[in-house]
Amino acid sequence: MAVGSRGDIQPYCALGIGLKRAGHKVTVATHKNFESFIGQFDLEFAPIAGNFQEMLQSDVGIRLISGEKVRFVSDELFKQLLQSAWAACQEAEVIIYTPLANWGHNIAEKLEVPCFFASVVPLTPTGMFGFFRFALSTKNPLKKVINYATYFIAELFFWQRSRKLVNEFRIETLKLPPLPYLGSRFRKKTPANVSQIPVLYGFSSHVIPKPHDWPAWVYVTGFWFIDRADTYEPPRELEDFLGKKVPTLCFGFGSMTMLHPEDLTHYIIEALKKTSFGGIILSGWGNVGNVVSIKDSPRVFVIKDVPHDWLLPQVSAMVHHGGASTTAAVLRAGIPSVTVPFFADQPIWGEKLTYLGVSPASIPYKKISEENLAQAIKILMGDEVMRSKAQELGEKIRAEDGVANAVEAFHRHLGLIT
Numbered sequence: 001m002a003v004g005s006r007g008d009i010q011p012y013c014a015l016g017i018g019l020k021r022a023g024h025k026v027t028v029a030t031h032k033n034f035e036s037f038i039g040q041f042d043l044e045f046a047p048i049a050g051n052f053q054e055m056l057q058s059d060v061g062i063r064l065i066s067g068e069k070v071r072f073v074s075d076e077l078f079k080q081l082l083q084s085a086w087a088a089c090q091e092a093e094v095i096i097y098t099p100l101a102n103w104g105h106n107i108a109e110k111l112e113v114p115c116f117f118a119s120v121v122p123l124t125p126t127g128m129f130g131f132f133r134f135a136l137s138t139k140n141p142l143k144k145v146i147n148y149a150t151y152f153i154a155e156l157f158f159w160q161r162s163r164k165l166v167n168e169f170r171i172e173t174l175k176l177p178p179l180p181y182l183g184s185r186f187r188k189k190t191p192a193n194v195s196q197i198p199v200l201y202g203f204s205s206h207v208i209p210k211p212h213d214w215p216a217w218v219y220v221t222g223f224w225f226i227d228r229a230d231t232y233e234p235p236r237e238l239e240d241f242l243g244k245k246v247p248t249l250c251f252g253f254g255s256m257t258m259l260h261p262e263d264l265t266h267y268i269i270e271a272l273k274k275t276s277f278g279g280i281i282l283s284g285w286g287n288v289g290n291v292v293s294i295k296d297s298p299r300v301f302v303i304k305d306v307p308h309d310w311l312l313p314q315v316s317a318m319v320h321h322g323g324a325s326t327t328a329a330v331l332r333a334g335i336p337s338v339t340v341p342f343f344a345d346q347p348i349w350g351e352k353l354t355y356l357g358v359s360p361a362s363i364p365y366k367k368i369s370e371e372n373l374a375q376a377i378k379i380l381m382g383d384e385v386m387r388s389k390a391q392e393l394g395e396k397i398r399a400e401d402g403v404a405n406a407v408e409a410f411h412r413h414l415g416l417i418t
Contacts, residue, residue: 046088135351196406222402322346334394
């Protein structure tokens with residue numbers, strides 16, 4: 001059960017593919033606009049209310065991404081999400097839910113089935129780093145206490161935002177008692193199937209080492225990838241562009257939308273002119289690059305989407321928004337990159353890449369210009385130490401099989417293996 005953008009959904013599809021190969025019947029419950037995407041992996045599909053592409057491309061979505069505090073999901077849509085998820089899970093024997101569907105344990109409780117929480121960002125309380133502050137860790141005892149507290153503060157904040165509607169759903173639809181004012185941690189008695197929910201983390205311990213204070217039922221498995229390079233048939237024009245002798249960068253901002261994508265396109269083109277490199281722009285949901293003129297076409301190639309595992313090993317570096325899935329793909333490819341973060345966890349991934357030595361400092365989207373982008377590109381293309389670190393990290397990540405590790409943890413926790 002996954003909610004969000006394409007980047008939010010894809011890692012869990014990878015996990016679903018792994019579970020299907022292990023003999024399970026897998027249904028991915030997500031938004032209707034991803035039905036064909038889910039279908040290409042031979043996974044079952046169940047619709048959940050909402051269309052995040054339309055929402056992110058709306059005025060409210062653009063304002064959210066730009067950093068404004070707006071209510072992105074209305075009460076009515078949230079109610080529809082809950083009801084459609086309940087309908088989707090009727091035949092489930094195990095439920096795996098994601099951060100944006102963190103109400104999934106309520107449905108598992110009613111169905112009396114095991115459930116797992118799955119995420120590609122660390123959200124389990126730890127003293128090593130604070131909530132959404134996983135770029136750097138600490139050994140300072142006082143900071144550890146503060147870090148640990150941030151998770152409970154965040155948990156309480158998000159619970160209060162949804163408490164009324166979730167409790168209405170529990171009472172009216174699930175016929176369950178409401179959860180306490182302070183949240184499920186403060187229940188007098190918790191049903192066994194949701195008392196200690198195991199966690200599957202789809203990121204590499206080479207990037208975010210597992211904190212020592214996490215319990216045994218929290219599994220750091222490695223990144224979850226879908227391999228599409230062998231079946232992808234690129235357009236001839238893309239192959240011809242990559243065949244040029246000019247070193248090429250990839251520019252991709254995933255599901256990020258913006259009011260004036262032509263401005264970002266201009267900065268990319270001008271930065272490439274200043275550095276004499278070529279660029280492939282993945283236009284994504286934000287339609288970046290769609291105003292490239294004929295005179296600039298020898299330097300820039302624009303295409304809606306290309307599988308990262310096919311494209312990234314063929315380019316020298318990437319400029320991206322710092323989404324978790326894109327960051328994972330860049331690290332796997334073993335190329336340096338620079339992030340242009342918009343919101344949410346993206347600035348933290350940017351900090352993490354800089355800390356790992358595989359990226360210069362991030363350029364926040366609101367501060368990007370042709371000058372600072374050109375400077376970052378010069379660093380990406382000229383820093384051999386950075387390139388070497390990226391290659392070394394890429395080798396370690398490619399040696400992992402995050403999906404297989406997650407499936408094994410899934411089986412082990414359910415007692416299917418010993």
